[in-house]
Amino acid sequence: MNGGYAAAELRVSDAEREPVIERLQEAYAEGRLDHAEFDMRMHLAMTAKTRGDLAVVTRDLAPVPLAAGETAAAPTGEDRMLAALAHALGVPTLFVGPLVLMLVSGKRSEYVRRHAAEAVNFQLTLLLVSIVTFGVGAVVYAVSWVVAAVAAVFGLTGEPFRYPWILRLVK
Incomplete structure (x- = not known):
């Protein structure tokens, strides 16, 4: 009460x-x-x-409880590298690189899938802003390289990362 x-x-x-x-x-x-x-x-x-x-x-x-003595698996070095790569691939390939990585490696690792989905959503948001503003929003792409680099560092350290102010079209 x-x-x-x-x-x-x-x-x-x-x-x-x-x-x-x-x-x-x-x-x-x-x-x-x-x-x-x-x-x-x-x-x-x-x-x-x-x-x-x-x-x-x-x-x-409710989330499925872990068995006694079992702990949630930390991302492996390969998972962390692929998560960072998902963010970095967005710079030269827009959303295509992170999407391919999400579809291929995301099945094996939830950590990689989440980072790749964030990268896809970020790149799709930037693309939509550029289209809606008839190209003027493309100036944002210069800043996006810095944000993608920060996200890649988070991916490498094994931490989750969520881009601020984006449309989350892919879950």
Whole structure:
């Protein structure tokens, strides 16, 4: 109880909805939800009023617990190198290089797939900005090399990286 109310009865904020929405997107990408169920759960998450309403949306999507003594595998040196390469390939090939890497190596390593998907989304966002602004947005590509280099360093160190202010078209 919190001030006379059960925790499930407390109103939910947008900040509390975001992790639920991300979990739904992950479950959809993993194939745990079909498209219709994903749409329905997204609607429920966006319109949830209380924490109890929000908890129902992902109740059956809890991550699979690891066995006793088992730890989540750290990315291998090859995975880290491929993740960095996904970001670097975006500079000369736009979204094509990271997309190929995501489709080929992403099946073997979730770490590589996530970094490659971020690189694809970043390059697609830059391309769309350039098209919509009739080429004026291409100036952003000069800055994109620096951002891609920073993302590659994150990939090499085994850390996750999310580009700010991009469209996430590929999950």
